[in-house]
Amino acid sequence: MDEILEILEENARISIEDLARLVKKSKKEVEEAIKKYEKKGIIAKYKTIINKGRLKEETPVVALIEVRVTPQKDVGFDNIAQRIYRFSEVKSCYLLSGTYDLLLVVEGKDIQTVARFVSEKLAPLSSVKGTTTHFMLKKYKEDGVIFVKEEKNKRLTITY
Amino acid sequence: MISKRVEKIPPSGIREFFDLVLSKPNIISLGVGEPDFIAPWRVRERAITALEEGFTSYTSNKGLKILRRTIASYLKKKYGLSYNPENEILITVGVSQGLDLALRTIIDPQDKVVVVSPHYVAYPALVELNLGKVVFLETTSQEGFKVNSKELHRILKKEKPKAIILNYPSNPTGVTYSKEELKKIWSVLSKEDVVVISDEIYGEIVYREPHIPLASLKGAKSKVILLNGFSKGWAMTGFRIGYACGPKKIIEGMTKIHSFNMLCAPIISQIAGDEALKCRGEVDAMVKEYRRRRDFIVKELNRIGLATVKPEGAFYCFPSLKKYKMDSLEFAKRLLLEEKVAVVPGKAFGASYQGFIRISYANSLENLKEAIIRIERFLKNCGS
Numbered sequence: 001m002d003e004i005l006e007i008l009e010e011n012a013r014i015s016i017e018d019l020a021r022l023v024k025k026s027k028k029e030v031e032e033a034i035k036k037y038e039k040k041g042i043i044a045k046y047k048t049i050i051n052k053g054r055l056k057e058e059t060p061v062v063a064l065i066e067v068r069v070t071p072q073k074d075v076g077f078d079n080i081a082q083r084i085y086r087f088s089e090v091k092s093c094y095l096l097s098g099t100y101d102l103l104l105v106v107e108g109k110d111i112q113t114v115a116r117f118v119s120e121k122l123a124p125l126s127s128v129k130g131t132t133t134h135f136m137l138k139k140y141k142e143d144g145v146i147f148v149k150e151e152k153n154k155r156l157t158i159t160y
Numbered sequence: 161m162i163s164k165r166v167e168k169i170p171p172s173g174i175r176e177f178f179d180l181v182l183s184k185p186n187i188i189s190l191g192v193g194e195p196d197f198i199a200p201w202r203v204r205e206r207a208i209t210a211l212e213e214g215f216t217s218y219t220s221n222k223g224l225k226i227l228r229r230t231i232a233s234y235l236k237k238k239y240g241l242s243y244n245p246e247n248e249i250l251i252t253v254g255v256s257q258g259l260d261l262a263l264r265t266i267i268d269p270q271d272k273v274v275v276v277s278p279h280y281v282a283y284p285a286l287v288e289l290n291l292g293k294v295v296f297l298e299t300t301s302q303e304g305f306k307v308n309s310k311e312l313h314r315i316l317k318k319e320k321p322k323a324i325i326l327n328y329p330s331n332p333t334g335v336t337y338s339k340e341e342l343k344k345i346w347s348v349l350s351k352e353d354v355v356v357i358s359d360e361i362y363g364e365i366v367y368r369e370p371h372i373p374l375a376s377l378k379g380a381k382s383k384v385i386l387l388n389g390f391s392k393g394w395a396m397t398g399f400r401i402g403y404a405c406g407p408k409k410i411i412e413g414m415t416k417i418h419s420f421n422m423l424c425a426p427i428i429s430q431i432a433g434d435e436a437l438k439c440r441g442e443v444d445a446m447v448k449e450y451r452r453r454r455d456f457i458v459k460e461l462n463r464i465g466l467a468t469v470k471p472e473g474a475f476y477c478f479p480s481l482k483k484y485k486m487d488s489l490e491f492a493k494r495l496l497l498e499e500k501v502a503v504v505p506g507k508a509f510g511a512s513y514q515g516f517i518r519i520s521y522a523n524s525l526e527n528l529k530e531a532i533i534r535i536e537r538f539l540k541n542c543g544s
Contacts, residue, residue: 018529021459022452153198158181158191158502160281160331 012046062136066100068129080127181502189502190519195395200442206435221419223251227434243405255361258387258404265413267292274324278509305333316352323355329362332509332518333478334471356384362474364393394436401429453521460532475522499534
């Protein structure tokens with residue numbers, strides 16, 4: 001992977017100046033490269049990972065939902081997946097191998113909201129054969145970022 | 161009450177400065193001689209499991225057979241070096257102990273040992289503790305802190321040393337050698353009756369060309385003691401684990417001393433070391449990060465007027481204060497007090513290097529950026 005992408009994946013807010021310095025290219029070259037990646041959809045979005053558990057306010061409920069579906073002729077899973085991922089409650093949607101087909105990450109403001117989404121929107125879909133909902137209890141690590149307090153480096157301040 | 165030998169060793173001239181640094185909270189320290197990473201989790205997890213499994217005993221003096229074998233196959237695969245794990249490899253408590261063992265094994269009182277300067281602080285002290293005589297071979301910033309083979313030749317002829325200590329990539333300069341350069345040095349060394357102690361602890365951290373162990377050059381193995389370990393490459397300084405490879409006779413001598421004064425390296429560290437050699441990805445990621453920081457800091461130091469030779473390894477650079485005509489200890493003290501940035505005065509690495517400071521870039525890019533802002537402000541206040 002291009003070093004520019006590697007650095008951005010770690011820190012999307014790095015300035016073009018610093019980025020250019022790190023990859024030893026001109027600011028213009030870096031800007032152009034980024035534009036190209038954005039255009040091609042290689043850079044899909046810039047977002048912030050928020051550790052919502054640390055917020056004082058109430059945090060949304062997250063559920064992982066396994067969905068078993070009947071694939072359709074010609075289009076396989078794509079159509080049914082689309083019907084499902086278009087719901088704004090669905091934050092992520094993956095097609096998996098194994099005992100079920102689609103894995104969804106669904107967010108709602110409380111358990112009832114998620115439960116209603118499953119019983120009123122998801123389960124009634126004709127191609128959906130069944131669902132299993134797992135409510136998330138604690139986030140330890142997300143997208144490579146550890147959310148719980150980790151040990152700090154315990155170096156001395158000065159050594160040879 | 162104290163032996164003449166110990167009394168003779170001068171206390172480090174900058175001890176006071178170190179104490180001053182340690183007493184100051186909230187500083188940005190560019191004075192740390194170890195990685196800012198924590199040992200890879202795989203390594204730590206293996207050590208924990210080993211404890212759970214009850215590995216709390218001594219090992220054989222030479223070290224665990226499995227570790228010696230892993231090291232042998234690692235050196236073979238990576239550098240084409242062949243060492244017999246039975247009698248040419250000794251597991252030591254870091255390179256520091258390996259160095260002491262090597263010196264004890266090969267030098268008699270009054271034997272001369274060449275130390276290439278600027279040097280790691282322990283070299284002259286250990287030579288003197290073993291009653292040897294230190295001969296400094298000084299390198300200059302003009303020559304990129306590399307050994308001048310003519311000078312090397314002259315010193316070897318004149319002083320007839322028993323041994324020479326080489327260290328590359330170097331602490332404190334970060335300078336290392338290409339294969340061609342090493343061949344040139346070896347062609348001088350090979351003609352003399354001298355043992356080469358090659359401290360290659362930073363060998364994993366190189367930026368341009370692959371690291372070339374001196375022992376891998378044709379004909380070198382029989383006269384070279386290769387010292388290496390896990391401290392720097394795998395960020396395992398506190399595990400205190402390293403190894404020495406060399407001719408059977410020397411390794412046997414070293415093992416003899418080791419069996420009396422250390423018995424063996426800690427078993428948990430040995431097991432952790434064995435695991436370390438299996439995690440390449442973590443090391444590569446760290447080196448990549450160091451390289452980015454190196455590129456940044458060297459460019460910035462040169463920009464603000466501290467001429468710096470571009471290092472090709474380790475995580476140090478050794479900028480010159482020439483433009484500011486300041487003694488390095490004075491510079492470091494004032495920088496610490498006025499801007500809360502710690503660096504190590506060049507004096508620590510050799511009497512002739514008063515005009516330099518050592519900067520360790522084993523620190524986050526954010527801290528390095530802030531440090532540069534502060535150093536630049538400090539220099540403006542000093543006036544050039």
